[in-house]
Amino acid sequence: MSKKTALLLAVFGVGTVLSLSTHALSDKQKKDIEDRIKPVGAVCLEGDSSCGGAVAAASGGKPKSGEEVFTGTCNMCHGTGVGGAPKLGDKAAWKDRIAQGGDTLHTHALQGIRAMPPKGTCAACSDDEVKAAVDYMVAHSK
Numbered sequence: 001m002s003k004k005t006a007l008l009l010a011v012f013g014v015g016t017v018l019s020l021s022t023h024a025l026s027d028k029q030k031k032d033i034e035d036r037i038k039p040v041g042a043v044c045l046e047g048d049s050s051c052g053g054a055v056a057a058a059s060g061g062k063p064k065s066g067e068e069v070f071t072g073t074c075n076m077c078h079g080t081g082v083g084g085a086p087k088l089g090d091k092a093a094w095k096d097r098i099a100q101g102g103d104t105l106h107t108h109a110l111q112g113i114r115a116m117p118p119k120g121t122c123a124a125c126s127d128d129e130v131k132a133a134v135d136y137m138v139a140h141s142k
Contacts, residue, residue: 063132064125064132065132065136066134066136069122069132073120073125074088074122074133074137076121077116078137085116088140088141089140089141098141102135105138110131120133
């Protein structure tokens with residue numbers, strides 16, 4: 001870039017900034033801009049009292065059953081065996097796992113284990129809903 005081009009760009013840029021800064025916005029224009037850029041909503045989590053009232057649980061206030069959680073989330077892997085997940089009803093695959101006890105299975109489901117992420121990708125599920133899904137799978141795999 002030549003010095004002449006750089007000088008022209010600098011002068012034009014300064015002139016543009018000066019001309020823009022001389023145009024003050026009216027109060028109405030400022031309010032209109034604020035209205036256009038304000039958030040359209042807020043994210044409120046269960047138990048968050050800063051949202052102006054009680055917030056319903058993620059599942060609409062009523063906890064999902066173990067079968068509902070299994071069907072909606074767990075079945076994706078535990079219905080097909082993806083990533084080595086023990087399939088629902090496969091007694092041989094579940095035998096050693098069930099022998100570890102419910103508390104261990106619940107912990108694995110909540111925290112994740114091997115290829116399974118925490119809560120098996122059901123971040124919206126409560127801990128009790130995840131535990132109910134584990135109990136559902138165990139009951140159908142003995």
